[in-house]
Every structure is written in C-alpha cells, then in structure tokens.
Amino acid sequence: MITQPHSLPIDATNQTLALMKASHRWLLCKSVPRPNGKDAKIPYYANGKPRSGALDTPEDRAQLVTYDEAMTAAHRSPGVYAWVGFALGPDGNGGNFQGIDLDDISANQLSSIANEWTVGAYEYWCYTELSPSGAGMHVIGYGQPFPPLGPNGTGIEAYSSGRFFAFTGDEVLSWGEHGRLGDLFDYIEGVLRPRWLKGKTPRDFYAGEAKIIASPTTIAALRSAIHFWNPNNRGEWISAGMALKDLGTPGFEIWNTWSQYSLEKYDPKDAIRVWESFKPNGGTSYQSIFKIAQNKTIPWVNPDGKESLRVRFCSCGATVALPPLRLNLATGELNVAPNGQGGRS
Template sequence: MDPIPAASGAGQPDRGPNLLDELKAQLVWLLWRSEPNPDPTKKPIKVPYYVGGGRRNGQLDGPEDRSRLVTHAVAEAKFEELAGAYTGLAIALGPDGRGGCWQGIDLDDIEAKGLSDLATQWVRGDSAGWGYIEITPSGEGAHVLGYGQEFRTLGSNASGIEAYSGERFFTFTGVSAKHDSPHRPIDLAPYVEKVLAPRHSCGRSKAQSESATTSVDPKTVTELRSALAHMRSDDRDMWMRMGMALKDLGEIGRGLWFEWSQTSESYEPRQASRDWDSFEPRDTGYKAVFAEAQRQGWVNPASKEAALVPSAAAPDNGRRELVCRPLGGVQPRAIDWLWTGWIPQGYITILAGESGAGKSTVLADIAARVTTGRPWPGERLDALRVPGRVLWLGSEDSVEEMTVPRLMACGAALDNVTAIDGVALAGKRTTFSMQDDLEEVSRLLGAAKVEQRPFAMLVIDPVTSYLPGQKLRKVDLNDSGQMRTILEPWLALAQQHNIAIVCVTHFAKDTSRQMMHRVLGSGAFVATCRSLCVVIERQATEDFEPEPNEKLMLQVKTNLPEDPGGSWRLVTEKVEVSTDPRNSKPIAATRPSWLELDATLSARTVVGPKRGPKSQKAEGFGIWVRAQFAQNPPEWLPVSVVLAAAKKVGVSDSWWNKNSSDFLDRDNQGGTWMCRPKSLH
C-alpha cells in the first residue's frame, strides 16, 4: 500500500507539538445536539450550538462567529454542567486568526463505501505518526484533523468522502483510531487535492452523471421560493443542504438557490457557483426544502395550509398538526432601514394621501436620495451612503412628462432608476400584474445582485392599478382574503431580496375615520405593511398659519421599534429642469424643501383621534353657527330648525351627520332634540 503523499512536516522525526493538545487549547470548540430530521425516513441531523447559548448560524467564520467559540476545557465543563442537554462536543473548522485553517476529512460508512484503504493509511501513518484520526459517533466512519492552508471543499456525494477547511463543524468523540500514538500537526491540503479530489469526483451516481433533472410546474417554483424566503441563507449547513436538495431541478433549482443565497451578507457569487457545481446529492430532493421550511413554521401562502408536502409521520386521517420550533436557537437580527423610522428594507411601506397632496413629489425625492446616496432630511450633509438602484412601476403619470422631470428636479441619478413599462406576452405588450409577474420581478432582482448592482427600492404607484391578474381578474379592494393572497407573496419577496417596497395609494373620502383606516381598500393593506406613511396638506389653525404649499409627512403606523421622532414639515416648490428640444418649451417640476422634524406633530395631534384631514367647510360652518345663534337670543334651538337653515347655505345631510357634533351640543328636552354652540357654555 502506498504511503500518504507527503504534506507539511511529513517525514520529519517524531518531535514537536501534539496536534490534539494544541487543538484543545484553541478557541474552536462548540457543543452539538442530535435533532430529528425534517424527513422522518432519514437519519437525525447534527446541530451545532455555541457554548454560551444559541444555535450556530449567521456568517460562519466571521468575527462574531469566531468570537463565540471557546477552548475544549470550557466546552467540556459546560457539557458536564448541562448533562443531557447536548450530545457532545464539536470543532469549528476554519481560520483561527493565526494565518492557517483547521481542516477536516470525513470518511463516511468506511466499509460500505470501500474506504478502508484510506482509513488504514491514516491509522498506520508513517514512522512519525502524523495527523489525528478518530472514530465518528456512528462508529462507522472517521474524522481526520489537520491545520494548514485553505483548499477546495469536497462536499457530500456518493463517494463517502468529504473535506473542509472552513464554514463547517465536526463532531468530536475523542476516540482516537491510533490509540496512544502521538498526533503531530499536518497540513491536509496536498493530500486532499492529490488523493481525495480525484476519488471524490468518481462518486457521482449514474443518474447524476447523466444530468437527470426533476420537472416541476410554475406553481411549485413559486412555493419553493416562498419556502426558501422563510429560512436564513447565512446558516452555512442549511445553505448547503438546501442547495443539494434543489440540485435535481437543474437550472431552475440553481436559479432558486442563487436568489436565496443573495439574502446572506456573506454571499460570494464565485464561491457559490463553485459550491453548486460540486453538489452531488444523495437521498434528497426539492421536497426537503418544503420539509425544512415547514419545520421552521412556514405556511404556504397560496394554500394557507400548514404544509405543501405532508410529513411521512402524519396520521392517515389527514389531521392537522402544529408546526413548532424552539426559539433558543434562533439568532436575532437587526432591522435594515432605507430611511430610519420611515422606510424599512425587507418589508412593505404604504405611502398614502389625498390626490394633489404631494405624495409623488416626496416619493421622487426619496428615490433621488437612494440613487445618489445623499443624506436623508435632517442628517448631516456628510452622512453619505453608497448609491442604490430603484425599480419604478408607475401608471398614473407619464414617464417622460411627469416622472423623469420630478426625479430631475430632486437631483436623482437617472441611470440608477429602471422603469417597468409592462410585460411582453407572446410578442404583445400587456399590463403588469402583481399576481402573475412576481416571479419575473424576483428573477430581475436576483440577476441584479449577481451583477453586483442590486436594487434598494421598488416603487409601485399606485398599487391598486396592478392587482388584477389571471387568478383574480376582478379584485375586491374590501375583501381582506383576496388582498392578502396578492400582497403576502410580495412581503416574502421583500424579505428574500432585502428590498424596500413602497406601495403608493390614495385616501378614501370618508374623513370620519382614523387616518389609518382611510387608506383606500381593505385593511389588508395596512396589516401587510410594516410602515404606513401619509402626506397631507398642512391646515391653518387659530394659532398657526402654514407656509404656502406646506405639507406634512407623518408616520401613522409602524410595527418596528425605530420611531422617527415626529412629523416632517415640508413645502413644495416649482423648478425648471430642462428645455424640450422639440419646441424649446421649458420643462418644470416640483420638488420638496424639508423644513423641520416637528416632535409635536403626529396623526393624532394634527387631525384628532377619530378624523382624517378636516373638511374645508369646517371653519366656515363654525362661523355660521355663531352668527346663527347670535341672531336668535334663545340659548337652545331645535336641531331641525338649525339643520334646515344650514341646508340653505349648502350643508348636506351627510356632512351634517359627520361634522356637526364638533360644533354643537345636543339635548333632548321634552321629546324635542335641541342644540347650542359649544362655545356658549
């Protein structure tokens, strides 16, 4: 039998540090626990946990991750303290800050896979007894540990051989296969590249070598995307497992996996491409994605059922079962903001207001700041950010005559704005649909990330124009069920691509409702969004006269912790942005000039607890009431008499019913309803 190829230090005399002693002293140790596999027909899975608590996830081998690792002594003490809570100790492979990487080779099912020759080489070693090899928890495999340079990962396939130099953990049993022989440091990289890589490449099954793929329909693709969006792609172990599960879908699976991969801060396109090409899965398929997402609480938004693929352990009678997960292993994460307190990334924001209130002008300024990286209102002038891209879907305004001039007036970088003009279907242009074209938008966003030019914001103006589709041709805005069916997949898309979606809509005309409930259509709009901003005209009061064209931007509802600290006062101003080359006419547009963030202004203080912006008749009606009673000395007058007089000056029944109580007190006196001005008592 040929000896193991020479690696760093091979062939040297038996002296120097003991690899195992050195390993135990390093900050590389974790705990692990055996947990049920989402697929009950498969073996349990090994899940790593930090000794200080919490499941290991996030950016593996990053500074935060490595800072939470401990020495063997600390991990062993915690394992004994929490007797029974964990299955054993584990080692985090990867860089340890000293210039090298802890490396690992996994020889799985040695007898069944015909790997006895490799295991024997490491057990026997050479005269110096290099390397450390131990028996795995199953007793049927072996782990070889070393320290040295990074090498190309050999992922799981039918060969039974795996090799890693980072972003992976190995269980640790301490059961050495070399008994009392010394374990000297060795760099495994040459051995992995020269011996294991060729043998690993022969592990493809016949079906895999023929590039066989599984076909799925568009509905399943959409549901796979929803399931993936429910999970964290920065959990390295899950990321690899989901990639292998999707591999049998061919290019469709590759596209889904890459879209999902881009939601991780540690995403690196070239490395992801190499990992995908190395996937040679066994005993898995795309249904494993549904199973894992269901285990984490995913509910298929299309069917509203708890699982798309029922568990094999589900009872035959189809009884619904609760899907739960322990929160002890959930890694909390901070909210990313496009504009702190106003527009969060990964969520839907509603921008509402009455026609002509200035919504489009404000939105153009927001887009301009995104595309240029200029500071947000109130920030320091040197608080610059990396410019982002905006995807713009608008139907109410002409792009050439309204949208582009507004963006120019606000100083936008137009090259960073892409407008969706519609959809091409069978060579014909048709209207964009939020029901039918979600997948195409996701593909566009994913491609932009691959090109390293991601979109930061998606504008849908107005959202009500794009609701109809093939499934629901006529959408009832007041039907919460219909609205949720359309909107919730867009929330999943926002989270998947970490993009801020801003949906523009109008106010209903009923001013008797709270501002939150004046958003046109179903309460599903307000329920689905995480931020509801409104733009309204500033009304004069007895002690305040607003600036000409003054508006207010208010935060009406947010489910997120950051508070903007008040409402923005702004004025709109008209500026000339260019000249039409066809006829030399000037091109003008409006832009906002931000005045101040007023902490005293809110949806409640501006318009009262139960009203939207007050009717323009209100001030005139108050004057009329005082004049009416001044001409009639009695303190109380019949309501019918006052109402009849009010109708003569143009007050309608509906306006009276909604607003007169703000100005009049009523009292039933001897069976007749009487009223008097509130100011007379």
C-alpha cells in the same frame, strides 16, 4: 503528501490534538432525529445560542471556546447536548483547521484510504478518531484552505471552513492524540479530490455548464450571504439553488454545503436531483442571494464593502479587474486563467 504547516500559531505545539484543545474552536452539539433515520448534528455556542449567520467571521470566532470551556458548558446542562464539536476553519493566526470525514468506510469501500491513516504512511500524522457512528473516521489537520468536498455518494468529505465535526475522542490509534501537526492540502488535492470527482455529482461538475464564472471575491461573499437564508424553508432552498445555478460547480458547492444546515430536510440524493432540475438563465441570478440576505431582520453586510460584486460573463467575454478564472470541462475545476483569458478549456 502530508507536510508541516507553513504557518503556525506562535509557540504552537507539534501535537495536533493539543493545539485543537487549546484553540478557541469548540462548541456544543445537539442530536436531532431526521425523517430519513439519520440524526442531524446541530451546533450551539457554549453560551447556549444556536450557531447561525455568517460563519468564520470575527463575530463567530469570538463565541467559540476552548475544549475545557466547552466541556464545562456541556456538564452544566446534562443530557442536553450529545457531543462537543470542533469548528473547522481559519483560526485567526494564519492557518485553517482542516477536516476529512470518511463515512461508512466498509460500505463505501474506503478501507485503502482509511488504512493509510492507521497502518500506512500517515499513521503518525494529524488527529484521527472514529466518527459518532463508529463506522467512519475523522482526520483533522492544520494548514492551507481548499475548496470543499461535499457529500456526493463517495463517502468522502473534506472541509477547511464553514463546517464542524462532532468530537468523539475515540482515537483510532493509541497514539492518535499525539499525532504530528500536518497540512492536509496536498493529500486532499492529490489523493481525495480525484476519487471524489468520480462520485454521483451533478453534470455541472463534469460538463462545466456554468454561464457565469465568478471572481473569488464573489464566491467568498456568496458563502457568507447564503447563511442568512433559511435552509429549512423549501421555497427559500429552491430559490437559492436557482439563483446559483448559472455559477455551475462553485454554485452547487455553495448551495449544497449550506443545505446541510437544514435540521430535517437535507438529503444528498434529493439535493442532486433538484439541482439538476434547475435551468440556466432561470429568471434569477446570484445577485438575489445578496438582496435577500440584506433584507433579513438581521441583515447581511458585504464584508468586501463594495456596492456590487464583479463577475466575468462567459458568453460576452466582459472583463473585470479581478483575475478571471477558467473552468476545466474535464475536471470541473476553476483555475486562474493564463494571460488573463477567462472562459472554458
């Protein structure tokens, strides 16, 4: 399930942690108390500015630093930052840093998964460490991007972009820092995603209530534009969710991932409840995500450079130049449709 990455930076080490520390993927992290008792981990660049706006862009990557540079910046401001953080996502060399976050392993009955990385088949692969709580575990790999596994009550999360992990350096195994570089893609899709799909997620993940199936270009642009909205403003938060409701599963993943950047208000159960309260065709559409983002003080610029982004409407079968997708009602997964036929299966 774990394979050597197909794409590696030139002269890359085969040790995951060594590659991580040498890469410009590091930032600083503050701990901010939330009303629910769990601290929010807020990312800052090493220059002291909050990490905000579109993530994983060239502008964002230019402000990330190496591990040593991040540690130096943290030491210059003692007591200000709780951790250094490692940003998951594309490194500009053809691959993505990937991360698995197993939360409260005992309470979520994830011991069988965790043991695969401690005494099982994957104990010599990737980089593994205890999470800041001490009750969970991080696994970091490098390879292909994949759709995110956000919080849904299972305790399993996985990302290949748009997120960061607070770095503890508390290796699960004594040889953890020497773990071989591995691509987590097959493991996440074959092992974690099926279990994650059984979580307490909105019905759209299963029922496929999407009214619009968006092109990959549109989804990528929405992931970029929504970061120009304010997740701490509940009015904006609700408006963004309503705008994305017609997209079904991809819309929820975009909205829920962005929601977690709220300093105080994000709660997984509340997010699921509010999402389920939204009605399809609620008088707004995904296009408002772009319009609001473009009207911000620092405006969002469409990275695709097109006037409008194309979608396939399930109800009328309108065609687009980009490959249509098919929504699998049983799994909630989006796949390229055979013979150009989009819709539902």
